[in-house]
Amino acid sequence: MEHDFWHQKWSEGRIGFHQMEINAYLVSYWEKVDLAVGAKVFVPLCGKSKDMLWLRGRGHDVLGVELNSNACLDFFKENDLVAKTEDTELFVSHACEKLNLLCGDFFALTSESLSDVKGVYDRAALVALPMEMRADYASKLIELLPKGVKVLLVTLEFDSPQGPPFNVSGEEVKNLFGQRFKVERLGEAVDGDRQEVVWLLSD
Template structure:
């Protein structure tokens, strides 16, 4: 998808993907990553998610990647933090206590820039991308995180009913992208009768991806 699509969504505040509460799967299953306070969690395509607020309260160091500068500015405003902003190649690097965000094209982020992360939390990145981009995303994510453990939330529904995003990512596709590098454990799955845009039944699944 073109960058303009997401910039316009944020410009016009068409951000139905932004939840007004911490994701229940994160609350229920974050412990499966077996992290300790002070370890680094990467949140790709993070927007201004409240999940980051919660991770910070757990003592985590959070590093995110986000295309929209409006989203990043809103995140720091809501956190009541004033970041130091520097240029990192083609990205802008926002840094404050316990948190740093790389703003710009996700695919421009390198492993050297990101540094070591102890886990990845993907609630809204994989499902935000169309089919032709998901393979590239997964490969890039594994490369820059050095195949760190991952808590992944996927979303499955009848894609013929409505175009994404969020896109339907079937369980078989999750395995296709990650099985060679991770042991996949399905932690939980729930069916939402009106889960997508209040109209379309959908299944949401939490996965633990453990490096092989």
């Protein structure tokens, strides 16, 4: 799945994956992550998700990474936030108080970028990627994250190979992350012909 695929979706406004409201699973299950106020939370492939505002409202420093520049800019504009923009070697940083969006390729991140991260929230990253890229994504995330991090992960299970979003089975979640994390299935709910599943990954 090339970068142009996602850039085209954003330019054409085909962003059905974007939720206008705060994700219900985040609200219901975030306490399971059990992070201290002020702990940094990483949101991969964050788009312009309002969930980042909710996390900031809980007292966390939020770090997002997003490929598309319009998504980053729209996040600040639509939420009446003023960002300080700075070019780095691999990313463009858009930051305001307790919130920083890095515009660029997730796979260009380094361990230093996430060295102080304590938690991860993934609602739309893993399920956005085809199978071969999910393996690369999981390996990269495991490589980058410091010890002791907890991950709240939301996946979808349904009977179709089509996507995005893609079907990600419980077996695949355990295969992708089980060598590093304890994998706990927290809950699920049926949404039409799909089942949404919430996971907690912990060292």
